[in-house]
Amino acid sequence: MSQETLPPRGGPDDSSIANQALCAEISLLFLVLIEGLSGAILKVGGKRLAHQFDRQLSDYASKHAWNALTGLADLSELRQKVPDVDARILTSVYLSFSQYARALAKRILGTQLLRSTEHSLRNSLPPRLAALNARHRIIPE
């Protein structure tokens, strides 16, 4: 875990808080990606295609033990709750999910529109999330 994301050092509770903060931020970054991709598909491909994208991503998450790992029923619950797990594990899970989401979005939108969507998503990130994305590459260059 990087020093930048940790609060001032203290007891074991501080590391737990830091872990939770990182979980919240990385979850937010992941949400920015999947909602951005789904939004782009909704705009250009229509609601049915966007719905299918969301459903397939949710199915992928279910197949990859999302519920067992986080206790959340599906990915949409991320909007209300932050998973309280080891941030490193959660990051690697999001990396795998984001690769799947990007591959699926590329199939739907094509390379050019996917790149343009990701570019505008990266540019819209607040500095703190942009720094986190630079380290973990949830929305890659």
Add this chain to the structure above:
Amino acid sequence: MKRDWLAPLGAVALLVLYTAVYVWQPGGQDRLVTISHVLYAAFALLAAALAMRAAFTFDRGRPQRRAWVLIGTGLVCWATAEILWAYCQIFRPVEVPSPSPADILWLVGYIPIVVGMVVYYRPLSMAANRRRKLIALTLYAVLLVTTLVLVVQPLIASPVSGTTLRSFANMLYPIADLCLALISTLSLLVLCGGLIGQPWRSVVISMLLFALADLLYAYGVGNQTYMVGRNLLSGIVDTAYLFGYVEAAMGGYRQVTLRVLPSDA
């Protein structure tokens, strides 16, 4: 399970069948004229209905929804023109003036289609690759100049090309078709490689087929060589024209039936 190959297979079967009817002409030339015009009107109507249906795949207020509604409106104008023209050609109630009321409907139909295509392209233009765009613009400029030099200029000079207004209408069609093909190509350049590019591939093919048909038709009418079922030029014109509508219908159909498979990722 949905059968994605059914629609393209149906189009190929129609092509084979229409070519066979065109070559053998069972029932003579009059029957061929009737079959051709009924098919044009039927596929123009189908294309209009599918474009309108495609609009409903988008949320209310989205530019893409407006774009498909506008394209559908233009196709309704074209379908009405086809029905009117078919009636005049099959039943010949009166001497049809040239340009005819159907010509007015065809020309008016271009306006909502152009606007619809621009409305669709505008949000995509941000993602457009400048180099690709330049190549497309250059290619279409070359096509337009070739059209003007090879077909339009001889038509103006031709003593048998008929009234000025009729010649003007005949020249306007291929130019308008090329404009539609260019705008739809610009959208396709951004969307190609993705599922959402599929409807636009059909739309581009459709507009290019209309451009080819209208160009050869103008040439054939100018030189008095166009007559349904009489020669190769007329065969190419009629087949390209029919398949322009078939591909336009295919564009709407593909938009309506777009879906993601689990194996797509």
